[in-house]
Amino acid sequence: MITVKDLHKSYGKLEVLKGISCEIDASQVVCVIGPSGSGKSTFLRCLNLLESITSGTVVINGHDLGDRKLNTSAVRQDVGMVFQQFNLFPHMKVLENIMIAPVKVAKKPKAVTREKALELLDKVGLASKADVYPSALSGGQQQRVAIARALAMDPTVMLFDEPTSALDPETVGDVLQVMKRLAEEGMTMVVVSHEMGFAREVADRVIFMDGGVIVEDGNPAEIFDNPKEARTQAFLSRVS
Amino acid sequence: MTWYLGDLIPYMPLLLQGLWISIYISVLSFVFGSVLGLFAYLAKASRWRVLRGISGAYIEVVRNVPLLVVLYLIYFGLTQFGVNLDPLWSTLIALTINNGAYVAEILRAGFEAVPKGLREAAHALGMNSAQTFRYAILVPGIRNVFPAMTNQFILLFLFSSVASVIALPELTNQLLRVNSETLRTFEVFTVGALLYYVVSSVLAIGSRLGEKRLFRW
Ligand SMILES: Nc1ncnc2c1ncn2[C@@H]1O[C@H](COP(=O)(O)OP(=O)(O)O)[C@@H](O)[C@H]1O
Ligand SMILES: [Mg+2]
Numbered sequence: 001m002i003t004v005k006d007l008h009k010s011y012g013k014l015e016v017l018k019g020i021s022c023e024i025d026a027s028q029v030v031c032v033i034g035p036s037g038s039g040k041s042t043f044l045r046c047l048n049l050l051e052s053i054t055s056g057t058v059v060i061n062g063h064d065l066g067d068r069k070l071n072t073s074a075v076r077q078d079v080g081m082v083f084q085q086f087n088l089f090p091h092m093k094v095l096e097n098i099m100i101a102p103v104k105v106a107k108k109p110k111a112v113t114r115e116k117a118l119e120l121l122d123k124v125g126l127a128s129k130a131d132v133y134p135s136a137l138s139g140g141q142q143q144r145v146a147i148a149r150a151l152a153m154d155p156t157v158m159l160f161d162e163p164t165s166a167l168d169p170e171t172v173g174d175v176l177q178v179m180k181r182l183a184e185e186g187m188t189m190v191v192v193s194h195e196m197g198f199a200r201e202v203a204d205r206v207i208f209m210d211g212g213v214i215v216e217d218g219n220p221a222e223i224f225d226n227p228k229e230a231r232t233q234a235f236l237s238r239v240s
Numbered sequence: 241m242t243w244y245l246g247d248l249i250p251y252m253p254l255l256l257q258g259l260w261i262s263i264y265i266s267v268l269s270f271v272f273g274s275v276l277g278l279f280a281y282l283a284k285a286s287r288w289r290v291l292r293g294i295s296g297a298y299i300e301v302v303r304n305v306p307l308l309v310v311l312y313l314i315y316f317g318l319t320q321f322g323v324n325l326d327p328l329w330s331t332l333i334a335l336t337i338n339n340g341a342y343v344a345e346i347l348r349a350g351f352e353a354v355p356k357g358l359r360e361a362a363h364a365l366g367m368n369s370a371q372t373f374r375y376a377i378l379v380p381g382i383r384n385v386f387p388a389m390t391n392q393f394i395l396l397f398l399f400s401s402v403a404s405v406i407a408l409p410e411l412t413n414q415l416l417r418v419n420s421e422t423l424r425t426f427e428v429f430t431v432g433a434l435l436y437y438v439v440s441s442v443l444a445i446g447s448r449l450g451e452k453r454l455f456r457w
Contacts, residue, residue, distance in 0.1 A: 048364055050360055050363060050364060073366040073367070073368060074366070076363065076364055076365065076366040077365070077366035079364075080364070081361075081364040083357060083360065083361065083364075085355075085357050086357075087355070087357035087358055087360060087361035088361075089358060089361070089362075089375065089376055089380075090358075090380060090457050091379040091380060091383070091455070091457050092457075100365075100375055101365035101366060101367065104367070104371055104375060105365060105366040105367055105371065106366070133456070133457040134457075135457055146361075149365070150364075150365070153365060153366065
């Protein structure tokens with residue numbers, strides 16, 4: 001589903017990703033962990049072209065991101081993204097937030113989209129909030145709307161960049177619950193998160209990044225209970 | 241001499257006419273100036289260095305030269321080159337030039353303040369640049385610039401009194417005239433101040449109400 005080979009990313013002289021390679025299969029849930037500044041967000045953002053790729057190859061669901069004739073919009077419609085800060089459109093009610101991209105970008109009929117949006121809202125537990133503005137919601141509720149908004153485009157892959165880091169502790173659980181359900185339904189997910197409980201329970205794989213490279217890549221039990229690399233051990237002892 | 245308003249009563253229609261002209265030139269130069277300001281902002285935010293330079297220079301000059309001097313340049317100065325503009329056009333041009341620079345700055349500040357995340361979210365959903373602007377940036381940007389724009393309009397309305405010096409019969413010019421005819425100086429300018437004040441405050445209140453109604457989010 002996702003093939004990354006020797007991905008490099010530099011901002012001017014600063015090399016942030018120094019050769020990332022990995023293979024992610026359909027329906028896999030991969031958690032990416034690592035210290036702040038290690039390039040996790042940059043890696044994720046390269047996967048939906050929010051950042052240009054300096055060198056290397058990335059192929060997602062058949063789209064070769066290095067292809068000059070690539071249809072950027074098509075890739076992004078295929079790859080949903082959820083941000084730490086939710087980034088809901090503040091001037092649109094919850095339902096409009098969810099409907100805007102399917103209607104304006106994918107050109108789907110309004111009525112069908114509306115049905116689907118309401119279903120998605122129900123799925124994230126916010127059926128009663130269709131008609132309110134995001135500012136009236138808690139962080140956790142906003143993040144669940146953001147997930148529904150991304151899902152409305154029928155993506156084949158979902159990227160999550162620290163989706164619970166900006167939330168009050170009491171609203172984290174609901175968001176993780178929604179993500180867990182999504183994983184169980186077979187969504188391919190790449191999740192940057194330090195929610196170790198979630199990673200252990202839901203992830204098929206954990207990738208530990210540090211200094212722009214993948215230091216360790218394995219199943220959660222291996223990484224958490226038996227890390228091979230000293231850097232992984234040091235990181236885990238600091239966060240837990 | 242004691243306070244006496246009676247002498248002014250016959251002149252009220254004249255003053256209201258002057259007020260009307262003040263409002264009229266303010267509205268026109270606000271509209272023209274906003275269009276100019278929009279282009280100046282787009283030029284300043286553009287990729288082309290020459291455009292950025294021109295726009296930057298324009299904004300700098302306007303912000304550092306008195307409006308009155310610009311008005312003199314246009315009304316008196318240009319006659320030297322055979323360009324004879326009447327007071328109305330001179331005023332409209334001077335106010336438009338002035339307002340455009342401030343509008344450019346207001347737009348820049350307001351649109352730069354729209355969270356970067358909204359653009360990213362729109363891109364991530366597959367929107368192209370035009371769609372991103374239209375659906376994610378435009379309305380939050382308008383909300384950001386709204387109070388400063390209405391404030392700018394009020395300032396423009398007050399500044400429009402400079403046109404009195406080139407004999408455009410707007411409110412201040414009419415005040416001067418009524419003053420010389422009635423010699424009720426204190427009364428005349430008090431009434432004038434009151435007229436400016438009332439219009440400005442009504443605009444300010446209207447702006448706040450409008451903001452509440454327009455932006456319920
Ligand atoms: N737009 C940018 N321009 C320059 N440097 C950047 C930019 N975005 C990120 N960086 C740098 O790249 C490095 C990795 O950042 P990031 O991917 O956000 O790390 P993480 O998500 O793991 O905390 C950091 O040193 C950061 O300062
Ligand atoms: Mg990050």
